[in-house]
Amino acid sequence: MSENRHLDPEHFEAALSLGIPFEHPIAGNPRLSIFFNPYRREIGLRAPWAKHGRIETGLTHLRCRSVLLGGKRHIEVVVNDPEMFVEGYAILCLVADRIQLAGRSVLAAVTETIRTLGKLLRAPGPLSPEREIGLFGELVTLRSLISCLGSEEAVGGWLGPVAEEHDFSLQEIDLEVKTTLSENREHWISSLTQLVPKVAKPLWLVSHQLTAAGPGQGKTLAELIAEVRAALNDIVLADLDRRLTAAGWRGAAAQDKGRRFLSRTSPVLYLVDETFPCLTPASLAGAGAHLSSITEVRYRLDLSAVLPSHETPSYLRSALASGGTV
Known part of the structure; x- marks a missing residue:
């Protein structure tokens, strides 16, 4: 950008x-x-x-x-x-x-x-616990991408705050970021289309596992945001702040009871292809379901036993290896 x-x-x-x-x-x-x-x-x-x-x-x-x-x-x-x-x-x-x-x-x-x-x-107020965790995972991913893609491309590709189906749209791939506090790698999927790749553009799911941390350990969301902001120039910083506002962030003062998080495991990458376990309009239609009668779908995936993909883009693997944990 x-x-x-x-x-x-x-x-x-x-x-x-x-x-x-x-x-x-x-x-x-x-x-x-x-x-x-x-x-x-x-x-x-x-x-x-x-x-x-x-x-x-x-x-x-x-x-x-x-x-x-x-x-x-x-x-x-x-x-x-x-x-x-x-x-x-x-x-x-x-x-x-x-x-x-x-x-x-x-x-x-x-x-x-x-x-x-x-x-x-709306009036300033804390994020919901679910949104706090989700935004934390997206920003850990953003921090990693900034280190390998540069700040303009990474911040410009972060579309999660504007309710895109996929959290990041990069030049060659899309990323969907999922974050959990569960001991198992369990993630909520909010729609039938959330894990549908765009035509000719691979979709990767980034799975983060966090755990609650004590004083002096890990980071709060406010601390993570401050770290990301410190790495940006004024113009890209203004773009990031617009996206944070759209995501519901109202500043550290509004999040005064922010929890501290620590990575439970290293992030894992999954290629969302025909073998990946998920529900899509095509899979339901193939099973004979009448999609016009299904108005909303939300389901939970447990990826604990699903093997991560090995043929990952080298820059993405390197970025998450160096900056994907807290």
């Missing part, structure tokens, strides 16, 4: 304070831009129009509309409450990342990203 892909929050706020209309292009394909219209008191994300019907957000201060500019039709995702411009800007950047980096349509990007808006607006 290029260094000038998004304005950092400080420069964005400074631009708003001038009270002058502006449009900032976002490098990538398709062409997207962030704009500010002081006369209408709104900021927005502008994208090429696509035929997907009217986009209803169900929100008062986040709207989508079709506009005609220079003879060409566009879709605009607009935040129309100045008090929400900073938080709204983070959401618009995440929508843009979904469109350009994950190949989502505007409709899909907006619909999926809206799930994070409630987290951005």
